[in-house]
Amino acid sequence: MKKVAGIVFLIIALILTIAIPGQLSAIITIIFGVVSMFSGDTNAQNAAYALGGLAYWVFHGFVAFMFWKYGLKWVKTTTTVTKDTPFDVEKG
DSSP states (O other): OHHHHHHHHHHHHHHHHHHHHHTHHHHHHHHHHHHHHTTTOOOHHHHHHHHHHHHHHHHHHHHHHHHHHHHHHHHSOOOOOOTTSGGGOOOO
16 A cells, blocks of 8 residues: 555656746746845835745745655565575574
């Protein structure tokens, strides 16, 4: 069941990752909005828009990272060591 959830997580992570370059102009606008906040060129509405956009993209990146992390973790196969291996032989 975890393997299926891992595949679903990887699909969601892929969609979120593909959305980042698609919204590159919005990301650049947000970055310039945050930078212009410190130059004194902005009003409260533009500052709130910039900070809200920055918070969204940080959250978006974090969620995409977590989907990749757990998706890859759950899809990996686990190996088991049996007692027939030469490393488990007792010295007699």
